[in-house]
Amino acid sequence: MEGVDHLAFERNKAQFDVDAMKIVWAGSSHALEVSDRMSRLVASDPAFRKDNRAMLGRKELFKNTLRKAAYALKRIIELRLSEEEASMLRSFVDEPAFTDLHWGMFVPAIKGQGTEEQLKKWLPLAQKMQIIGCYAQTELGHGSNVQGLETTVTFDPKTDEFVIHSPTLTSSKWWPGGLGKISTHAVVYGRLITDGQDHGVHGFIVQLRSLDDHLPLPGITVGDIGMKFGNGAYNTMDNGVLRFDHVRIPRDQMLMRVSRVTREGKYVQSNVPRQLVYGTMVYVRQTIVSDASTALSRAVCIATRYSAVRRQFGATGGNPESQVIDYKTQQARLFPLLASAYAFRFVGEWLKWLYTDVMTRLQANDFSTLPEAHACTAGLKSLTTSATSDGIEECRKLCGGHGYLCSSGLPELFAVYVPTCTYEGDNIVLLLQVARHLMKTISQLGSGKKPVGTVAYMGRVEQLMESRSDVQKAEDWLNPSAVLGAFEARAARKSVACAKNLSKFSNPEEGFLELSNDLVEAARAHCQLIVVSKFIDKLQQDIPGKGVKQLLEVLCSIYALFHLHKHLGDFLSTGCITSKQGSLANDQLRSLYSQVRPNAIGLVDAFNYTDHYLSSILGRYDGNVYPKLYEEAWKDPLNDSVIPDGFQEYIRPMLKQQLRNARL
Ligand SMILES: CCCCCCCCCC/C=C\C/C=C/C(=O)SCCNC(=O)CCNC(=O)[C@H](O)C(C)(C)COP(=O)(O)OP(=O)(O)OC[C@H]1O[C@@H](n2cnc3c(N)ncnc32)[C@H](O)[C@@H]1OP(=O)(O)O
Numbered sequence: 243m244e245g246v247d248h249l250a251f252e253r254n255k256a257q258f259d260v261d262a263m264k265i266v267w268a269g270s271s272h273a274l275e276v277s278d279r280m281s282r283l284v285a286s287d288p289a290f291r292k293d294n295r296a297m298l299g300r301k302e303l304f305k306n307t308l309r310k311a312a313y314a315l316k317r318i319i320e321l322r323l324s325e326e327e328a329s330m331l332r333s334f335v336d337e338p339a340f341t342d343l344h345w346g347m348f349v350p351a352i353k354g355q356g357t358e359e360q361l362k363k364w365l366p367l368a369q370k371m372q373i374i375g376c377y378a379q380t381e382l383g384h385g386s387n388v389q390g391l392e393t394t395v396t397f398d399p400k401t402d403e404f405v406i407h408s409p410t411l412t413s414s415k416w417w418p419g420g421l422g423k424i425s426t427h428a429v430v431y432g433r434l435i436t437d438g439q440d441h442g443v444h445g446f447i448v449q450l451r452s453l454d455d456h457l458p459l460p461g462i463t464v465g466d467i468g469m470k471f472g473n474g475a476y477n478t479m480d481n482g483v484l485r486f487d488h489v490r491i492p493r494d495q496m497l498m499r500v501s502r503v504t505r506e507g508k509y510v511q512s513n514v515p516r517q518l519v520y521g522t523m524v525y526v527r528q529t530i531v532s533d534a535s536t537a538l539s540r541a542v543c544i545a546t547r548y549s550a551v552r553r554q555f556g557a558t559g560g561n562p563e564s565q566v567i568d569y570k571t572q573q574a575r576l577f578p579l580l581a582s583a584y585a586f587r588f589v590g591e592w593l594k595w596l597y598t599d600v601m602t603r604l605q606a607n608d609f610s611t612l613p614e615a616h617a618c619t620a621g622l623k624s625l626t627t628s629a630t631s632d633g634i635e636e637c638r639k640l641c642g643g644h645g646y647l648c649s650s651g652l653p654e655l656f657a658v659y660v661p662t663c664t665y666e667g668d669n670i671v672l673l674l675q676v677a678r679h680l681m682k683t684i685s686q687l688g689s690g691k692k693p694v695g696t697v698a699y700m701g702r703v704e705q706l707m708e709s710r711s712d713v714q715k716a717e718d719w720l721n722p723s724a725v726l727g728a729f730e731a732r733a734a735r736k737s738v739a740c741a742k743n744l745s746k747f748s749n750p751e752e753g754f755l756e757l758s759n760d761l762v763e764a765a766r767a768h769c770q771l772i773v774v775s776k777f778i779d780k781l782q783q784d785i786p787g788k789g790v791k792q793l794l795e796v797l798c799s800i801y802a803l804f805h806l807h808k809h810l811g812d813f814l815s816t817g818c819i820t821s822k823q824g825s826l827a828n829d830q831l832r833s834l835y836s837q838v839r840p841n842a843i844g845l846v847d848a849f850n851y852t853d854h855y856l857s858s859i860l861g862r863y864d865g866n867v868y869p870k871l872y873e874e875a876w877k878d879p880l881n882d883s884v885i886p887d888g889f890q891e892y893i894r895p896m897l898k899q900q901l902r903n904a905r906l
């Protein structure tokens with residue numbers, strides 16, 4: 243039935259102020275107002291239609307993306323949108339495109355690694371989109387190991403130019419988004435060589451295609467690397483391959499904030515740490531954490547609404563069957579994901595603050611918090627993207643068979659999302675970076691250096707090695723200090739165990755390789771502690787709105803106790819809690835799920851997603867699932883004709899032959 247809210251009875255159950263929760267989710271009333279306005283603008287414009295993506299071939303799909311990108315820019319200019327509004331509008335268009343790399347990596351790379359002069363020259367061109375850029379770092383043979391890149395950039399003092407060359411097949415740039423077909427420029431990473439000396443990897447602005455006819459410039463071979471996972475999905479992006487044959491660029495196109503090459507060919511390092519060459523990755527990893535909360539919340543919104551609509555079993559005395567959301571097993575799979583979406587939102591907010599703080603310090607030549615920023619962005623990017631990818635797939639299963647239909651929105655969401663576990667740093671490689679930071683922190687404890695920031699708890703390592711949880715009854719687990727104590731003790735003990743085992747190796751690098759599984763686990767425990775502690779910190783703030791803070795406390799406890807239960811082996815084997823305390827945590831979880839149940843629809847409504855953005859029949863706001871699923875099936879091109887193409891050609895003769903054989 244059109245116009246009827248099938249979920250109204252669920253919405254009436256909410257025990258909290260949903261509008262106030264919308265503000266908490268968005269970050270502020272202002273952010274909510276802007277995102278609400280931009281999402282409705284996109285949803286109401288048929289030019290941004292996206293329900294046909296799975297049916298389009300690659301060329302059509304790609305052309306469609308280009309049309310939308312150009313149209314989005316036209317609307318941004320016509321409506322005089324601010325940078326904030328424009329960025330929100332692009333995100334609600336919800337289609338991976340070259341613009342993501344232009345705005346998300348090319349512009350930040352210039353901003354972060356360019357000199358004042360370079361910013362003056364390149365930023366206006368990029369900001370007005372008079373040039374389109376991408377981020378060309380990864381090569382066919384080298385991704386994670388950035389120091390292993392092979393592309394050479396050799397200074398020629400005779401002409402005051404750099405000569406860029408791809409010496410081997412494996413040195414071909416491979417993967418950069420936007421590179422394949424659209425970018426006119428790229429920030430290219432290669433080994434800087436002056437006077438025969440290799441100075442390692444640096445970034446350079448390189449023009450790839452003519453601004454007149456868009457053809458590749460001399461010496462450049464460039465194209466798309468081919469279809470990727472899933473129909474539609476990430477195939478709207480032209481991930482590319484690029485080779486250089488002694489391509490010349492002026493010397494001033496080396497990004498020279500970190501180090502520079504003089505007219506005479508002298509390599510000069512500034513006082514800025516060389517790791518700033520990796521700064522763009524730190525920036526993007528930070529944004530990926532907030533994006534994880536968006537992707538997970540979308541999947542959770544779909545699965546929660548559908549779980550309230552879907553009924554199976556339990557019809558008694560003329561009553562309808564039970565809503566599947568009432569099954570405890572459904573709740574135990576769904577509600578921790580709902581809690582994770584909120585947890586990632588808040589840790590993402592905090593990470594944004596940390597990043598901004600590091601940037602402010604860098605301006606004042608204070609580089610002391612850079613290692614912390616690297617470890618936190620790397621670790622949280624890894625933790626949140628792995629959990630979100632797994633969570634989207636779990637949401638598909640939570641929707642039963644219908645979750646497997648493209649019209650559920652979940653297959654495409656998964657296909658678009660899952661490469662986040664790989665890009666911007668493979669998730670295991672990034673956890674190993676966190677482990678290095680942890681091991682370094684522990685090794686410096688003896689020197690009197692006080693650990694700060696997210697590793698501050700290591701300063702209490704002796705106490706944490708001895709501590710015992712004092713939880714005696716299930717409700718004690720609602721006490722934030724009980725939860726924090728257990729998570730800190732587990733993280734500290736896992737790291738200390740690794741450090742002890744490492745010290746048995748005469749060659750520390752050999753030890754690191756041998757113990758890498760344990761180190762990854764220690765890093766994960768540390769990152770989970772960060773998420774739990776930032777959720778708890780968030781709850782110390784003044785949070786207005788009836789019942790809002792109370793529900794967030796419930797979600798925080800669910801996030802923590804779910805992980806305690808999931809990693810019970812860790813908590814028990816490190817002796818942080820007893821098995822009795824572990825089972826009390828599980829008892830408490832059951833009660834917390836019951837508290838979420840009446841509020842579940844309200845909690846996903848607070849994400850404020852339009853039906854256009856969700857792009858899911860199962861997740862429709864009005865819950866009118868079955869008639870719409872039925873209608874949608876008939877729109878499939880296969881149903882355009884009663885008898886499909888190919889039947890007369892292949893199946894009819896086959897049937898006839900089989901019938902003839904049977905008569906013989
Ligand atoms: C408008 C808003 C929109 C924004 C959204 C935009 C989103 C767009 C998304 C588009 C989709 C996809 C784009 C994808 C892009 C990419 O994938 S780009 C390529 C990304 N590649 C990687 O991430 C490679 C991963 N590898 C690395 O980062 C490093 O090589 C590694 C961390 C593994 C280090 O390797 P090593 O060889 O050990 O390191 P080395 O270079 O020797 O340095 C060691 C030293 O440096 C410290 N370190 C390392 N990385 C950093 C860093 N990033 N920042 C600060 N410090 C760093 C490390 O801790 C060591 O320190 P130490 O003190 O010496 O121990």
Ligand SMILES: Cc1cc2nc3c(=O)[nH]c(=O)nc-3n(C[C@H](O)[C@H](O)[C@H](O)COP(=O)(O)OP(=O)(O)OC[C@H]3O[C@@H](n4cnc5c(N)ncnc54)[C@H](O)[C@@H]3O)c2cc1C
Nearest residue numbers: 377378379380385386417418419661664665666667668670
């Ligand atoms: C959709 C998509 C978009 C991308 N966009 C861009 C872009 O715009 N620009 C760009 O430059 N790049 C881009 N990339 C490339 C991306 O950054 C790399 O693929 C990523 O950094 C992983 O590197 P890799 O492919 O070399 O993986 P590998 O390092 O080869 O990983 C393979 C396996 O080896 C393991 N492994 C590797 N090293 C170690 C180690 N030291 N210890 C233990 N295990 C290890 C990994 O865990 C993984 O299981 C993109 C990739 C994808 C998929």
